[in-house]
Amino acid sequence: MLKRIGTYTLLTALGLLLGYLVFSKNDTQGKTTENLVAEKSGVWTCSMHPQVDGKENGKCPLCAMDLVFVKNEMADMSMNQFKMSESALALSNIQTVRVGSPEHHEATIHLSGLIATNRETDAIQTTLFDGRIDKLYPDYVGKKIVKGQEIGFIYSPELYLAQDKLITSASYRGTHEKLFNAARNTLGLWKMTDAQIDAVLESGKPMMNFPLYADVTGTVTEVLASEGKYYSQGDPLFKISDLRTVWAVLDSYESQLELLEVGQELEIRPKGLPNRAIKTKIDFIEPVMDKEKRTVSVRAVLDNRSGKLRPGTFIEATVSAKLPEDVIRIPKSAVLWTGKRSVVYKQPMDGKPVFEMVEVELGHMANGEYEVLDGLKNGDIVVAEGTFTVDAAAQLNGKKSMMSLEHVEGKNLEKTMDHPGHQNKDMPMTIGLEGDFAPFMDGYIDLKDALVATDANQAKDKAKALLVLFTNDNSILKNSHGEGFTHIKTHLQNIGRAKDITEQRYEFKYLSESLIALLPAISNSTNTLYVQHCDCADNFKGGSWVSYQENILNPYFGDAMLTCGRVEQVLAK
Structure with a gap:
């Protein structure tokens, strides 16, 4: 009897020991897996005290409540994606749009050009x-x-x-x-x-x-x-x-050519006669492209027996064209230009404030929208308003941005980030948060006004005065660094060394691009800032600038086309 009891006791002890070893190992393995999940996908935190950041399940050290697992959304983000807070989105008034095929397959194409003599009568x-x-x-x-x-x-x-x-x-x-x-x-x-x-x-x-x-x-x-x-x-x-007939010579971009053909109706409005609309038809489209302007001349013959159409007059024209079906189109405001590149900010996670910069290939523009040839697909969500603000957030998060695509001698080279997901040492610092940026903006406006007045000597002096702010002990720019400021200083130096007003205006375009990219980070501007744009600047490649006034005073043409342009963005003080 005692022998049998001993045998049972021994078997029970062995069972308990085996169970302990098995379940202890499983428990350890479970905790390890749980820790890995927590490290990669989220954290354990307290519902009453969200500041608690635990790596495993347990009790809150402040109130002894059970911790709950919260998924980390950053785990689902790729290297070039970044997240903005809900408050930042609200303050920036960022608006998105889902891209797709247009509802209407007719568009109005805008062209610009000059009245010229009829060469057949020259x-x-x-x-x-x-x-x-x-x-x-x-x-x-x-x-x-x-x-x-x-x-x-x-x-x-x-x-x-x-x-x-x-x-x-x-x-x-x-x-x-x-x-x-x-x-x-x-x-x-x-x-x-x-x-x-x-x-x-x-x-x-x-x-x-x-x-x-x-x-x-x-x-x-x-x-x-x-x-x-x-x-x-x-x-x-x-x-x-013989000026009884004249030519309307209009410039068409490569992307617009497929929508134009001889015989299409044109409505022309001369700059000197804004209330007069002249209806005619396209008479000829040149077969050879201008190598410098990258445009093709579109021509129409106009009756000028009244003598009011003077050769050399600037004109604008509109033509109605049928759009190809099954195309993707995005608002013009969604596109950022970096030299020859065009980029947009996509929202890859529907409903979440996560953004990513993508490069797109664009076709023709019509009705304020670009045709997207590559880079997006139907259903993608892109930022339509507040694009510059999102770009500034990308810079501050060390992600790919417009300012990380460097303009060097007409070529665009993509800068390599130091480490994926880490802040690049060369990224622009946050400006305007701890100092007064107004002196630089005032100097920039003075430079812009000098170009409006077509005064090359004054523009040179204003550029040199702005450069002083980068060495002045009382200026917040003295210790500034980063790509954005490097570009600004370089273009200011080039304006100061430029031989004529044409070179100054070319450098001013890229100076303005660098400044506009930094504007969202300026929080203490004493003036409302208007970002304005002229499609005709830089041989019809377009150019932007910043102004304190809403009315257009064009620095790229001065008196020749003083009011040519439009307001693209308003940054309220």
Whole structure:
């Protein structure tokens, strides 16, 4: 009996020991797995005290309540994605849109260009022989000329000798008829009329000043000669054109060409006649593209019998076109440009404030929307308003942003981040949070105003004054670093060294781009800031700038196109 009890006791002890070992191992393994999940996917925290950050299940050290597991949303984010807080979204007024095919398959295309002379009626009045212009009646632009009209007098030693030869040959005309006829025909080749030749023979004296006659009818568009100077046969005296018809020459971008064709209706509005709409049709589309402007000229012939359409006048035109079906389109406000690259911010997690920059390939623009050729798909959500603010947040989070695509000698090179998910040492610092940024903005506005006034010397001085702020001990920019500020200083230096206003305006465009990218981080601006844009700047590549006033004063053209542009964004103080 005692032996049997001992056996049972031993078996029970062995069972307990085996159970302890098995369940202890499983419990340890469970905790390890749980810890790994917590580390990668979330944390254990207290409902009453969310500041508690635990790595495993247990009790709250403050109130002894059971901890609850909260999933970490950062675990589902990729390397280039970042999250913004709900409060930041609300303050920034960020708006998103789901992209897809357009509801309407008709669009209005906007073109711009110039009134030009009708080249089919253009002509150049030339001299028929060597000589000195003693009198030229059409000596100013706008003079109207009729074919056959006397336009001046020319003294030609060669013509004088030819007349004298004719007078001499007339004395032996009866015996040398052929010599006389040859001398007479020579004067005919110089367009002396029979009446003029007969007058010379009758008087027996050569004409000293020979009259010039117009070859064509039209209006003088350019005077090339002046009185008292000698000109050779064939030299131009003035240009002339029949201005009863003129050309509307419009620039079309590559992306717009597929929507344009000969015969489409155009509505043209000259800048000088804003209330007059001229309806016509596309007459010709040039087969060759301008290599510098990357545009193709689209032409229409306009009736100008009223004389109100003057060559050189800026014009804007609209044309209705059918859009291709099954295309993806996004609002123009969603796109950020970095030189030749175009990027948007996508919201990859529907309903969550997570964003990611993606590069897109764009097609034509119509109705304020771009066609997306690559980079997005139907159903994607992109930032439509507040794009600059999201870009600033990307910079501060050390993620890919517009400012991490560097502009170097016309090429765009993507900067490599130091470590995925970590702050790049070269990223722009937060500005305006601990100091007064107003002096720099005031200086920038002064520089902009100098370009509006087309004053290259003043623009140079303003740029140099701004550079001083980067070394002034009282300026918050003294210790500034990062890509954004490097670009700003570089473009200011280039403006100060530029040879002319054209170079200054080119550098000002990229200076403005760098500044605009930093604006969302400026929290203490004393003025409302207006981000404005002109599509015609930089050979129709477009250019933006910042202003304190809502009204447009264009720094890229000055008086030539003072009010050309629009307000793209308002940053309230």
